[in-house]
Amino acid sequence: MIQKFLRKLGKPLVKFFSSLGELSIFIVRSVANCFLPPFYLRNFMRQVMDIGFYSLPVVGLTTIFAGMVIAIQSYSGFSRFGAESAVASVVLISVTRELAPVLSALMVAGRIGAAMAAEIGTMRVTEQIDALTTLSTNPYKYLIAPRIVAAVIVLPLLVLIGDVIGIYGGYVVGVYQLGFNPANYIKSTIDNLEALDITTGVVKAAVFGFIIAVMGCYNGFKSKGGAQGVGDATTNAVVSSSILILIFNYIITGMFFSK
């Protein structure tokens, strides 16, 4: 009875730790291969276009609406104690520190993490990854390193753009809907602008980029069993990277702001 119970408990536990170990080995190998030649510039550029350029509309829409909502919410909330004038700085802080990096990363995880898992997973089940190996090309260098490096570089850039668009969203609502004076709104935004707000957002973005690429590639790389396997890989990539993004968001925020 107890033995049976322990067995039931043990099996998923062993499985959990073995996949944790597998993931760790994968990360070490992938990161090592990011720094070792040969480098596949063409693959890297393709990823920069995919992750960066083609994500712009999604990130733009996400951050502009986030900024707009924050403006309305903080206005209605702060009016209770007559602090409406803080709207501009609240928009600034929440967009740069939290909304732009987290929401952009979650959107990119859905877009890019899924695509990576699906593409690499399909390559796995159709033996294209074995084919790479037999053509003496290291799949870590050819497939995974370009994706990780591109994501780590590009996501911060996306977030910087998202910062600007999000703050602009707040400005539009503040000025045209809530009746702020444009000059005052801009002035209070600039006065409250601190380097730390931007830096933390950018640091977060780089970490999130790493998470998205690693989880996308890892799940694709180890997928098996045809179309269903690739489907599972895609789901796992998006779910796991989204959750990790939220967890690491808390950890990084704690590192920067808790005293």
Next chain:
Amino acid sequence: MSDTKIKISNLHKAFGRKVVLDGVDLEIKKGESLVVIGGSGTGKSVLIKCIQGILTPDSGSILIDDEEVVGVSEKEKEKLHAKMGMLFQGGALFDSLSVWENVAFGLLENKKMDKKNAKMEAIRVLRQVGLAPDVADLAPSELSGGMQKRVGLARAIATRPEIIFFDEPTTGLDPIMSDVINGLIIESVKGLGATALTITHDMASARKIADRIAMLYKGKIIWQGTVKELDKTNNEYVRQFINGSSEGPIKVEV
């Protein structure tokens, strides 16, 4: 130097509790074309992947050109792969690249050939496998199954490997196209003077390609010999397999 290209001794590989290779012994001579036959799921693919170093065997030894390849470093493996070419069952063409880039992949990435020469070489090899130069710029997905097989073959031989592996080269093709591919395989292997290892369960193909045939059953090589010997053998397992009968010593596990 001996004339043995690949020597496999007492090779074991299991996945969890499932034993796939249970002491395989096999020798392939230089320039020989060996075909390994056996039912589905008998570990034929695993055998090839062990030789290529994609899978690491649990125990046993594989010598290529008298050098041990089990357990060598990644770097050594890459060098080893430069000697090998492989035609995959499903083609395994890179769908993000055009046909000629697929064929020239090894030339571009490893032999550092420049683009123009690599493309010319790719077109030459494509012609060798019976494809017109105008398919070079198409995407692999635009080709029929038979054409994809030809492109896969072209990619496998483009780097002029010493050893070529063929994984079920005729699966999914009609009998006539199968015969065309078989012909091309013989031509390209002999043309390069390469050593070939084919795994298949298509007996017509095996008879045509093979210098020698070996049968894999339950993780062991249970029989080997020439095509002539194949027809005379009294081995019940082999007889059942080549006659395609459900009755005999081989029980199909359902």
